Amino acid sequence: MIIFIPIGLLLLGALSILILARIRPRFGTSWLIAAISSVFAWIAIFFFRLRLPTSFEIFSWQPSNLNLLGQFSLIMDYDNWPYLLSLITICLAVILSDAARTRYETTSQSWVASLVITAFGLLAILSGTSLSLMMTWIIVDIYELLYLLRLQDDSQSLQCIIQSYAVRVASILLLVLATLQGWRDGGTFDLTQIPQRASFIFLLAAGLRLGAFPLNLPFLQEPALRRGAGNIIRLAPIAASLSLLSRLPADVLPAQLIPWKPFFMGLLAAAALYAAVRWLLSSDEIEGRPFWIITWASMATASVLNGAPGASLAWGAALLLPGSLLFLYFPRIQRMNFLLYFGLIGIIGLPFTPAASGWVGFVANGVTIWTILFILAHAIMVLGYLDRIMQSGGEAGALESWARLVFPLGLIIIIQAVISLGLVGWPGSLTLGVWWLGAASGVIVMGAVFLIRRLGLTSPYFQFPSSGKISAALNKILPILEKVFRLGWLYRFLWLVFQFLTRILKGFSSILESEGGILWTILLLVLLISAILGGG
C-alpha cells in the first residue's frame, strides 16, 4: 500500500487547491500546498529506493466464471524507480520554479494539472501489468486532451492536439494487441515477464507514443503551456513509455523480423540524427523540445532493439532530467547560468556519469554503421545543450524575493536527482561503461566547438552566415526533411485511400438500400452460399 503514498499526496494536494480556489482563492497558499505535497511525494519516492523491489496487487479478474484474464498490480523495482524519481523531481521543480514565472503562464489551475498528471504518470510508471498500464495511459491521455483543448483558441493547435491524441489512441490499441498476444501465449502475465512473441508489439506501442518508432511529429508546434505544467504534460507520458521500454526482454524481435533489424535501426538512427540537428538549430529550447525528446527516445529504443533494454534507462534519464533543467530555466538569470553546466553530467556519457551505462545499447551486437550515427547524434545533442547554456540571461532583481530562493532550488533538485541516479539509480549506473564511445562523442563535441570558433559562428544559437553555402543548403534540406518526418504526406495518402474506399462502400450501400435492394440482397445471398459451398 505504501506505493500509493506519493500518488495520494499529489492528488490530495490537487484536490485541496481546487477546494481552496472555490472557497477563497489565494495564489500563495495554493502554491504552498502544491509545493508541500510534491516535496513529501518526492521524499517518499527517495525513501522507496531502500525498499526495492516492492509490488502490490490491486485486484484481479481471476478466478472468474467467465474465464477472464487480467490483473491490476503495481511494481516498483530498479527498472522504473529512476523514472519515478525523474518524474516527481520534474513536478517539484515545476512547482518551485513556477515561483519565478508568476507573470507568465502560471495559475493555480496549472499546478492542479501538474500534480494530477504527475500522479497518473507515476501510476503509469508503476504499472505492473499491461492492463494497469493501459488504464493509466487512457486516463492520462483523456485528462491531457481535455486540459489542452480547454487552453486552445485556434483551430490549428486543435488539429495538432487531436492528431497527437489519435497517435496516442493508436499506441493504446497496439498495447491492447500486445496484451491479447501475451494472454494468448501464456495467460495472465506481468510486465516483468513480457512474453517474447508480444514484446515487439509492446515496443511499437511505446515507440509510437515516444514519437520515435515509427517517427511521428504531430506536436511540432508546442501547445499553449510551454513551461511549467506544459513540461509535465509533455514529459509524463514519455516517462511512462520509457519505463515500458526498460522492461522489454532482450530478444524483442521475433525470429521472422530479425532480417529487418538493420532497417529498423536505420530508421531510428535517421530519426535521432535528424532530430539532433533540428535541436541544435532550433531557435530556443522550447521550440527544440520535440526534437530533444525524439533523439533520446530513439537512442533508448535502439538500445532495446539491440538487446540491451537496461541501457535505455540511461538515455531515458537523460531525456527527462537535464532536458527539464533547460526547459524550466525561465526567466534566465545570468548569475544562475552556471547551474546548467551540471545538467551536462546527465547527458555527456563520460565514464561514471549516468549516461555512461547507455553506450552498451549501441554496441551490444558489435559496432555497426548505426553506432557511428548514434554517436554523432549524441555529440550534436551535447553541442546543442552547450549552445543553450551559453545564452545570456537577465538580472535576478527581476524576480520577487521569495522566488530568488525557490527558483534556483527547483533547478538544484534536478541536478541533485541527476547525480543520485548516476550513483544509485539502477544496478550498474555508476560504471566506466563503453568509455571509448563517450570519449569519441566528447572528441566530436570539442572538434565542433573548435570549428565553430574558426568559422566565426555566433553563440548562442549556431547561426550560420546567411549568405553561406551551408545556410542555403540547410534552408533547402530542412523543410523537405521536416515534411517527410511530420508524416503529413502519409496522413494525406491514407486520407485519400480512405475517401476512395468510402466512395466505393457508400455506393455499394446505396445499391442495397435502393428500391431494388431486396433483389440485390437475394443475389448476394445466392453468391455467398455458392462461395461457401464452393469453398467447402
Add this chain to the structure above:
Amino acid sequence: MTLSTPLIWVVVPLIIAAICGILFSRDKTNILLAGLTALGLALLAVFFPEDMTLQIGPLTLVFEENLGILGRQISISYEILPFIAFVFAMNCLWIFSSAIPGVPLTFRPSSLVITALLTASLGVEPFLYAALLIQVIILVSIPMLSPLKTKTHPGILRYISLQTLALPLILLAGWLLSGVETLPADSPLVGQSMILLGLGFAIWLSVFPFHNWVPMVSKNSQSTVISYLLFIFPTTILMFSLNFLNRYAFLRTSEDLFTILRLFGTVMIVVGGILTAIQNDIKRAFGFTVLSETGFSLLSIGMASSGGISWMLALLPARALGFLLWSYTMSLIEHHAVSTDFSKLKGHAHFFPFLSLGLILAQFSIGGLPLLASFPIKGILLVETFNASSALGGWSLVGNLGIFIFSLRLIIVFVMPKDKSIPIKWNHTEKVYEFIPTLIIILVLILMGLFPNTFLTGITQALSTFGQLQ
C-alpha cells in the same frame, strides 16, 4: 393464494402498457407508470425467493412457474429471473431517459409490451410459439418507429418485410426439426432444416446481406427508440436461438455449425466496423455498429466450446449501458443541433462538452476500449478467437478498429470549429438533467470495465435454464 410468475412478468406489464397506451398524451404520468412498473418488476425479479413463496403480512403468495393461455403454456422459472431482471431494469432506464424532448409518446407502452413479450418468448411451450411472439414484437415496434402523423420511410417497410420473411422459415424449420431427431445424421432433412433455420435467424439478426434495413431505420428514427429496439430485438433472437441449441443435440454437436457461426460473426464485425468507420451520419453509423455487435454475439456462440455462450450473455449488460449512453446523449445532441450529420455538428463540443464526451465514450465503450464495459469480455473473446483461427481473430480486430476510427472522426468533428477564423471559446451550456445522467452512466461503464466479475457475471446464471448449454 396461488399466482403464477408469468402473470407478474408478462400479464402485469401488458396491462400497464395498455393503460399507458390509453393515457399516452399524459407524458409524465406515462413515464412514471411505465418506468416504475419496469423498475418494480426488475427489483422483484432480483429479490424473488427461490422457493417461489412471498409472505406479505398475513398473506402468503405461492407462485407457480406456469400459466396456460389458449392451450399453450408460458413458464418462467426461478433460474431465468436474473435475465428478466436485467431486461426490465434496462427497460426502466430507457423509459426514464425518454423524458427528454423528441421521444415519441408511443415509446413507453410499446417498449413495455416488447419487454413483456420477450419475457413470454423465453418460456412459451411449445417453444416455436416464441417465433410468433417475436413477430408480434416486430409489429408492436412499428408505432414507436413511425409515430402517428409522421411520414413512413422506406426503411420501415424493408424492416417489416424482411423480418416477417423470417417467420415462415423458422416455423418450417421447427416443423422439420421435430422429425429430425429420430433420423440418421446423414439424412438430407438434417441439412435442409439447418439451412432453413440458419436463414431464418440470419434474417432476424440482420446478418449480411440482410442488414440494409438497419442503417435506414436507424437514421430515420428517434435515437432512444432505435437504440432500445436494436438492443432488445437481437437479444430476444439470440436467447431464442439458445433454445434450439439446448433442445437439439445434433445442432450442439455440429462442428460445422459453430464454424459457420464464427465465420458469419467475423463477417458481421468486419462489415459493421468498416461501414461504421466511413459514415458521416452518427445515427447511420450506430446502425452499422449494432451489426458489428451482433457479429460479436455470433462469434461468442461460435466459441461455445470455450465458454462463448457465457460471454455472449455477459456482453449484454455492457452493450445495453453503452447503447443507453449513446441514445441519451444522441437524443439531446439531436435536440440541440437538429441534425445528426457531421457537417452540422462541427464544434459542438465547445457548447455541449459533457454530451459530446458522453457520445464519444459510448462509441468507445461499444468498441471495447480498455477501462470501459465491453473490454474484458471482448478481450477474452478475441484471445480465444485468435487461438481458434488467427485469420478470424485478425479480421475481427480489423473490423472492430472501424468503430475506433469513427470515434476519432467524431472527436475531430465535435472539437474542430465550423468557422476556423473565429477564436474558440469553451462554454458548457448543458442543464443539470442533461449532464448528470451522462456522467453517472459513464461512471457505471467504467466500473463495469474495472470489475466485470461483479457486474457482468450475474446474468450468466440464466444459462442454467438451458441445461445442455452450461
